Amino acid sequence: KQEVTQIPAALSVPEGENLVLNCSFTDSAIYNLQWFRQDPGKGLTSLLLIQSSQREQTSGRLNASLDKSSGRSTLYIAASQPGDSATYLCATIRGDDKIIFGKGTRLHILP
Amino acid sequence: DTAVSQTPKYLVTQMGNDKSIKCEQNLGHDTMYWYKQDSKKFLKIMFSYNNKELIINETVPNRFSPKSPDKAHLNLHINSLELGDSAVYFCASSQRTNSPLHFGNGTRLTVT
Numbered sequence: 599k600q601e602v603t604q605i606p607a608a609l610s611v612p613e614g615e616n617l618v619l620n621c622s623f624t625d626s627a628i629y630n631l632q633w634f635r636q637d638p639g640k641g642l643t644s645l646l647l648i649q650s651s652q653r654e655q656t657s658g659r660l661n662a663s664l665d666k667s668s669g670r671s672t673l674y675i676a677a678s679q680p681g682d683s684a685t686y687l688c689a690t691i692r693g694d695d696k697i698i699f700g701k702g703t704r705l706h707i708l709p
Numbered sequence: 710d711t712a713v714s715q716t717p718k719y720l721v722t723q724m725g726n727d728k729s730i731k732c733e734q735n736l737g738h739d740t741m742y743w744y745k746q747d748s749k750k751f752l753k754i755m756f757s758y759n760n761k762e763l764i765i766n767e768t769v770p771n772r773f774s775p776k777s778p779d780k781a782h783l784n785l786h787i788n789s790l791e792l793g794d795s796a797v798y799f800c801a802s803s804q805r806t807n808s809p810l811h812f813g814n815g816t817r818l819t820v821t
Binding site for chain 1: 744746749751752753754799809810812814
């Protein structure tokens, strides 16, 4: 049974700093891994998707990596801004569309 | 015992038809969502309802219309189906708009 763990559960950093959010999963038989942010009133916003054959994906200040063999993914946020404050979730998706989410990391960027 | 249930699980239909996907949650949650998962399994939000009121309506063709008869149900009606509508559609619910989501098992729609 897949378990997805995100560490830390909460994080506060000063504006401008680079930061890394961690996601680990127990079953490496995934189709892909997706990172989301969750804001009040906005459900989940898709950030990055990494196919199982890929090692990383980049979008703007965000970079996500995937190491299937070790069951880990990281989300790197460069030059953090107050607008980055949100809850970040990672999810593994299997070939049969089963989605397993981590509990998320609540990120607070201090102005 | 199912928390979020969607029906049908599979739906195969022809272009131009109108179809509905139903979603029900027995968790007592206030907010329900519809997500679309494309061929690369990229999950994107389509709609969100809070206490039967529409609060999110992403850029989705007008052929897609959500209907929430009560807090526990959020159905998705699709008119004039097109080939590009083929995808897996997930319903989800949460206690509030920033609470963890509970997903249904998905409805795989195939338009031929």
